[in-house]
Amino acid sequence: MNSTAQIMAVRGMNDVLPGDIGLWQRLEAVARELLESYGYSEMRVPIVEHSDLFKRAIGEHTDVVEKEMYTFVDQGGESLTLRPEATAGMIRAVISNGMLRGQRHKLWCTGPMFRHEKPQKGRFRQFHQINVEAIGFPGPDLDAELIALTARLWRRLGVTRVRLQINSLGTAQARRAYRSALTDYFRAHEQELDPDSRRRLGVNPLRILDSKNPQTRDLVAAAPLLTEHLDSESCDHFDALRAALVSTGIDFEVNPRLVRGLDYYSRTVFEWVTDALGAQDAVCGGGRYDGLISQLGGEATPAMGCAIGVERAVELLRLAPQQPLTIAPHVYVITSGERASAAGMRVVEALRDALPRLRIELSLGGGPLRSQFRRADRSGAPLAVVLGDEELGRDAAALKPLRREAGQSEWPLAELPERILAALSADAEVRGAGLGDENGGGR
Numbered sequence: 275m276n277s278t279a280q281i282m283a284v285r286g287m288n289d290v291l292p293g294d295i296g297l298w299q300r301l302e303a304v305a306r307e308l309l310e311s312y313g314y315s316e317m318r319v320p321i322v323e324h325s326d327l328f329k330r331a332i333g334e335h336t337d338v339v340e341k342e343m344y345t346f347v348d349q350g351g352e353s354l355t356l357r358p359e360a361t362a363g364m365i366r367a368v369i370s371n372g373m374l375r376g377q378r379h380k381l382w383c384t385g386p387m388f389r390h391e392k393p394q395k396g397r398f399r400q401f402h403q404i405n406v407e408a409i410g411f412p413g414p415d416l417d418a419e420l421i422a423l424t425a426r427l428w429r430r431l432g433v434t435r436v437r438l439q440i441n442s443l444g445t446a447q448a449r450r451a452y453r454s455a456l457t458d459y460f461r462a463h464e465q466e467l468d469p470d471s472r473r474r475l476g477v478n479p480l481r482i483l484d485s486k487n488p489q490t491r492d493l494v495a496a497a498p499l500l501t502e503h504l505d506s507e508s509c510d511h512f513d514a515l516r517a518a519l520v521s522t523g524i525d526f527e528v529n530p531r532l533v534r535g536l537d538y539y540s541r542t543v544f545e546w547v548t549d550a551l552g553a554q555d556a557v558c559g560g561g562r563y564d565g566l567i568s569q570l571g572g573e574a575t576p577a578m579g580c581a582i583g584v585e586r587a588v589e590l591l592r593l594a595p596q597q598p599l600t601i602a603p604h605v606y607v608i609t610s611g612e613r614a615s616a617a618g619m620r621v622v623e624a625l626r627d628a629l630p631r632l633r634i635e636l637s638l639g640g641g642p643l644r645s646q647f648r649r650a651d652r653s654g655a656p657l658a659v660v661l662g663d664e665e666l667g668r669d670a671a672a673l674k675p676l677r678r679e680a681g682q683s684e685w686p687l688a689e690l691p692e693r694i695l696a697a698l699s700a701d702a703e704v705r706g707a708g709l710g711d712e713n714g715g716g717r
Contacts, residue, residue, distance in 0.1 A: 286399030305427060314382045364405065376629070378411060379409040380404060388563040391648050394553070408578050413510050417515045417518075417542045418519055440542065440544045444540070444541060481533075500533070532709050550590060551589055554586065559585040603655045603659050608658055614665070614666050673697055
């Protein structure tokens with residue numbers, strides 16, 4: 275490569291720029307507050323894990339393991355993988371840190387995941403998720419509460435173009451019976467299957483149900499239904515879940531073809547889907563995985579979780595016109611004159627001490643007043659503080675509202691913090707952002 279050539283981002287791994295970060299932060303802040311209110315505690319797990327963890331958890335014959343994992347051998351000769359999903363790592367952490375022993379846990383984490391897929395809108399090679407896991411809860415009441423949590427998340431974010439699909443995969447025994455019936459059906463139509471589905475038929479026929487090939491989709495539509503092979507206990511569990519959702523007022527549709535893409539799921543599975551993102555319509559999905567913990571070496575423990583696709587959720591947030599795309603400062607400080615420029619940093623730091631919840635930006639680099647006011651206007655700040663040599667000589671500064679018609683006023687530096695709050699409170703835009711918020715409004 276030419277040493278002077280521009281280096282581009284790796285394909286499918288995208289930058290999150292300042293113009294978008296406000297939407298990311300809003301999603302993360304609302305999710306954090308909501309999860310804490312439901313009793314979930316944050317944890318953090320490594321991005322790199324032993325490759326065998328994902329092979330055992332996800333399934334060796336899934337697309338994720340066969341085609342999509344970023345796997346490498348390190349200098350010590352160990353096969354390691356960049357995590358393609360977070361549940362396996364979180365369960366590994368629970369087991370290896372001795373957190374089971376009859377205990378119950380509600381946990382969540384967030385961060386990047388990696389899959390070597392064909393990049394397209396809503397599908398990237400580095401993508402981010404918010405993962406939620408509840409461990410030690412066997413009943414359908416947990417299933418209903420987790421789904422209710424995700425429904426509440428959409429309401430708080432103002433996201434409306436989503437709908438809930440649910441299904442039951444039954445127990446492992448029920449799936450084995452269904453797998454046999456499904457294999458017989460697809461064997462009878464093997465010549466009509468696309469090459470990838472024919473390969474799946476021999477190792478994991480349930481994955482054929484996920485096929486996007488139009489001809490294969492027609493075959494899938496006529497295939498036997500998993501719900502016809504459920505055991506009575508799984509039927510009771512699913513009936514109780516549906517009753518709880520109805521009583522809570524959460525609309526849903528039963529999708530008997532919903533199987534999810536990972537082998538560890540059992541009984542309840544669900545997805546929130548949207549018509550706003552094209553082919554990549556799932557924005558949140560999850561389900562119960564009662565057998566995974568014992569499969570990874572822990573004591574048998576029921577569990578359920580879900581993952582929210584951050585990039586896709588952000589795209590839905592972008593459709594909500596009331597959500598700003600940038601985080602504006604509350605106050606933009608302009609300096610004019612040699613003495614004022616020298617004192618600007620001191621004055622701004624004193625304001626930040628006095629008003630820690632506000633975002634205060636100093637016009638760095640100086641320049642003509644007109645240019646600085648243009649920068650202040652572009653910043654989106656509702657209020658400017660103007661510090662000039664003459665004002666500084668009187669130990670004062672001027673306040674100038676930028677988003678409403680009002681004149682400039684001068685105040686002593688000692689009174690500046692309270693005058694700033696008063697001016698912001700009079701501004702309808704900032705009042706809507708909520709100055710009482712711990713983070714200064716989360717705009």
